[in-house]
Amino acid sequence: MNLRWSSxxxxxxxxxxxxxxxxxxxxxxxxIFGVFMPVFLFLAFYLGGRNLPLPFLLSxxxxxxxxxxxxxxxxxxxxxxxxxxxxxxxxxxxxxxxAIVFGDMIASVLFGIGVTAVPLFLALALGLPLLQGVVLAxxxxxxxxxxxxxxxxxxxxxxxxxxNIMMLSxxxxxxxxxxxxxxxxxxxxxxxxxxxxxxxPLTYFVDIVRYSLTGTHSFPVLADIGALAAFALVFTTHxxxxxxxxxxRRI
Amino acid sequence: MSVAIxxxxxxxxxxxxxxxxxxxxxxxxxxxxxxxxxxxxxxxTTTRMLTGIIPMDAGSVTIFGHDIGKEAVRAKQRFGVVPExxxxxxxxxxxxxxxxxxxxxxxxxxxxARRSHDLLETLGLAERSHQKVREYSKGxxxxxxxxxxxxxxxxxxxxxxxxxxxDVQSARMILSMLRALNADGTTIFLTTHxxxxxxxxxxxxxxxxEGRIVAIDAPEKLKSALDRLxxxxxxxxxxxxxxxxxxxxxxxxxxxxxxxxxxxxxxxxQAIRSLVAxxxxxxxxxxxxxxxxxxxxxxxxxxxxxREP
Numbered sequence: 001m002n003l004r005w006s007s008x009x010x011x012x013x014x015x016x017x018x019x020x021x022x023x024x025x026x027x028x029x030x031x032i033f034g035v036f037m038p039v040f041l042f043l044a045f046y047l048g049g050r051n052l053p054l055p056f057l058l059s060x061x062x063x064x065x066x067x068x069x070x071x072x073x074x075x076x077x078x079x080x081x082x083x084x085x086x087x088x089x090x091x092x093x094x095x096x097x098x099a100i101v102f103g104d105m106i107a108s109v110l111f112g113i114g115v116t117a118v119p120l121f122l123a124l125a126l127g128l129p130l131l132q133g134v135v136l137a138x139x140x141x142x143x144x145x146x147x148x149x150x151x152x153x154x155x156x157x158x159x160x161x162x163x164n165i166m167m168l169s170x171x172x173x174x175x176x177x178x179x180x181x182x183x184x185x186x187x188x189x190x191x192x193x194x195x196x197x198x199x200x201p202l203t204y205f206v207d208i209v210r211y212s213l214t215g216t217h218s219f220p221v222l223a224d225i226g227a228l229a230a231f232a233l234v235f236t237t238h239x240x241x242x243x244x245x246x247x248x249r250r251i
Numbered sequence: 252m253s254v255a256i257x258x259x260x261x262x263x264x265x266x267x268x269x270x271x272x273x274x275x276x277x278x279x280x281x282x283x284x285x286x287x288x289x290x291x292x293x294x295x296t297t298t299r300m301l302t303g304i305i306p307m308d309a310g311s312v313t314i315f316g317h318d319i320g321k322e323a324v325r326a327k328q329r330f331g332v333v334p335e336x337x338x339x340x341x342x343x344x345x346x347x348x349x350x351x352x353x354x355x356x357x358x359x360x361x362x363x364a365r366r367s368h369d370l371l372e373t374l375g376l377a378e379r380s381h382q383k384v385r386e387y388s389k390g391x392x393x394x395x396x397x398x399x400x401x402x403x404x405x406x407x408x409x410x411x412x413x414x415x416x417x418d419v420q421s422a423r424m425i426l427s428m429l430r431a432l433n434a435d436g437t438t439i440f441l442t443t444h445x446x447x448x449x450x451x452x453x454x455x456x457x458x459x460x461e462g463r464i465v466a467i468d469a470p471e472k473l474k475s476a477l478d479r480l481x482x483x484x485x486x487x488x489x490x491x492x493x494x495x496x497x498x499x500x501x502x503x504x505x506x507x508x509x510x511x512x513x514x515x516x517x518x519x520x521q522a523i524r525s526l527v528a529x530x531x532x533x534x535x536x537x538x539x540x541x542x543x544x545x546x547x548x549x550x551x552x553x554x555x556x557x558r559e560p
Contacts, residue, residue, distance in 0.1 A: 008357055009324075015354030023342045088337035089399070091304045093355040094327035248305040 009099040016095070016103025017110070024073055024080065025111060029166055034072025035115060038064045041177065052183070055214045058123040060182035062213075063206035065119050068173065070112030070144045074151030075169045077104045078243070082160030082250040091251060097244040101152055105236070108148030113140060128213045135221060136212035142228050143205040149235035150201070156242040158249040176200045181207065186218045201231035255280045255407050255438040256301060260310035263296050263462075270296045272462040273310065280406075283429070283439040285453035285470075287446070289555045293462040294442045295335055298411050301440070302332050314407065328356065331400030335411035335442070338392060341385040345376055345395050348384060349402055356403035363402065370398040374424065390421030397425055401432070408432065411442045426452065450547040458554050465554045473550045482543040483514040485526055487535040495533075499525040511539070 024030060042061045081087040090100060124130060154169045178184070179193055180202035189197060197203045204224040211217035217224070256278035263271040271293040278284040288294045299305045301312050303319040303326060312319045317326035339348045346367060353363025371377040374394040384392060393413065400408060410429070414422040429452065433439055443449050449456050450470050457467040466473055496512060497505040501521030506513045516522035519542050530537050 012355050012357070015351060018354075019340065019343070019351050022347070023340060084341065085337050086340055088299075088304055088334045089332070089339075089396075090355075092302050092327065092332040092334065092337075093352070094324045094357070095355055096324060251299070251304060 009096055010102075012093075012095045013099040013103035013106065016090075016100055017106035020073065020077055020104055020107035021110065024077060024107065027076070027080075029076060029162065030072045030111075033166060033170070034069040034111065038068040054126065055123075055128050056185070056210070057183075058119065058126065058128060059210040059213050060206060061119045062116060062123065062209045063180070063202060064177055064182050066112050066116040066140060066143055066205065067147050067177070067202050069115040070108050070147035071151035071154070071169060071173060072108075073111050074104055074108035074148045075155040075165045076162045077107070078152075078155040078247075078250065079160050079162040079165050082158075083162065087247070088251045091247060097247055098240045100247075101236075101240050101243050104152055105145065105148045108151055109141070109144040112144040112148060116140060116144075123213060130212065131215050132212040132221075135208060139205060139208040139212070139225065139228065142225065142232060143201070143208075146201050146205075146228050146232035146235060149232055149239055152239040153235050153242070156239065156246055158246040160250055176202050179203075181210075181218065201228055204228050204231075253280045254278070255282075255315060256284075256440065257313045258301065258310070259312075261297065261300055261307050261312055262309035263293075263300055263305070264308045270462055271300065271459075274459070274462070274464045275310075276457055276464060276467055278438060278440055280438050281433070281436055282454040283433050283441060283452050285449035285456035286440065286442045286459065287444070287449055287456055287551055288459035292459045292555070294459060295411055297459065298335075298409055298440070298442055302330070302409050303327055304334075328403075329405060330407040330409060331403065331405035333393075333396050333400045333408070333410040333413050335415075337396070339384045339395050339399060342383060344381050344383055345371060345387075345398075346380045348395060348399055352399045352402045358403055366402055366404070367398075370401060373428070374398050388418075389416060390418045393417055394421060394424065397428065405437070407438045407440065409440045409442075412444065413441070414443075414445065414448065446547045446551055456547070458551060460555045466550070470547050470550075474547060481516050481519040481522075483516055483519060483522055483526070484511055484539070484541045484543060485514060486511045486538045486540075487530060488538050489533075489535040491529075491533055491535050496529065499529055501525050 038061065041064065042057065078087070081090065130136070151169065154172065155165050157165070157168070159165060179189070179196045180200045181197060186194065186197055186203070204219065204227040207217050207219050208221060208224045211221055254277045258277070259275050260273045261271055262269070262273050274297065286294055286297065296305070300307050301319065303323045306320065314326040315329050317329070319326045340351070343351070349367035349370070350363055353360065353367070358366070371380045374397065376391060376394060376398070384395060387395065397413065413425055417425070426448065429439055441449070441453065453470060455467060455469050456473065458465050493505065493507060496502070499522070501518045502514055502516050502525060504515040514522060523540070526537065526540070
């Protein structure tokens, strides 16, 4: 079996994920960018009087929550480890760079899924029907991997200053929120906005959430899932290849 | 004796600066190999290449026959590392750090727990094993890092300046543990600035300067190769004739400095015998007598002269 993906390496990736969960979940920037930011954005639009229906906004909030939470932990781990001088120790262990990246992704995925459960339960508690539970569960897992891989990809520049990466990550994340059909329905976007929307993985996840909770959608569900899977694959492979190149430069 | 580390033409270039320039050497199984050199000579870069932390630009390194570039996981499984600048996870407890190492090296949980318990006891950290490492002193952190490197019972241990800046107690504890490990068969690759440490611990030392190996041998052989003329310092309880002293068998030169004589001798054994006989003949008792053979410091300074910042 290819050593990079042996069961041994997967177990070691899980050990890295557990370490990340213990150390990074409660770090200030993770909570600010992963939890408070989507809540405040949602409240700003909800209370902003744009008369958008609550089911539409709750679906958007769910999408935004997963996007922000899954991309909150992953970009910061490499710079934090570099800054704390623990990365050299990790690099000296019999663990491949792919396993380190995958471990960080798992921690990020679990954080995303855990926090996203809150707006989902809120939506259900407010009476929204769960029309496509299995599709939604599958999409949440797939999208969490996709977004956390995007987060890891953003951490490729070999800086050991977490705030630099957080800033870079925010520069990308905020525009994506506004072009992915969360606050403005895709149908109301101008042509150039639609062209940008199809290039955002968040668009496809929000579309699936809306389909699962309200029955409406802009793209066929299989196209949404296919697009998310393709983005996840591209982000993950690029993150692994590029981190293998840049990791030695962080030490 | 089999080879633990085989380095062939290892080279590392940063931009236009060649940090390590085609170095080759072997470390034999069971020996303590000291790696010495001034700041910026390439010691840490070499150690990082040997441990697979950074890739080489040319050359090869094999650890117990495993190429560190092509079989990194298998090679890394065989050794433990105490890096110069790296630390433990300060947000975890000592116990959690050790158990993490157990998982990263694929040790089963029960074995890792047993080993962690033993190491924490041996290194004097047992009582504070469930305290976050953030609250540890530098010496305690360094002992924990050593424990983390030893958790999987490696056959080879890399240490980069393991006692630098430590209190005497922690430094002694670490050195005595290294001796015990070596006595049990562990091969040790030790990077150090401390000549006394290298002199007392190492079977062989390699000296690197400007990215190139300038000497490799046993400390005593390096010392004797440095200067074939030994110096002896002697003092008598009375006046003795200077010309007679210089003409004694085995003595090349004798110079008076204060109340002592500085003797230069090719054969220190013959010179001392001559001095004792001379003192008896002239009724002048020897008050002090010291042989001043070149120290490892002298070897180091000669080979790296003018390079230490």
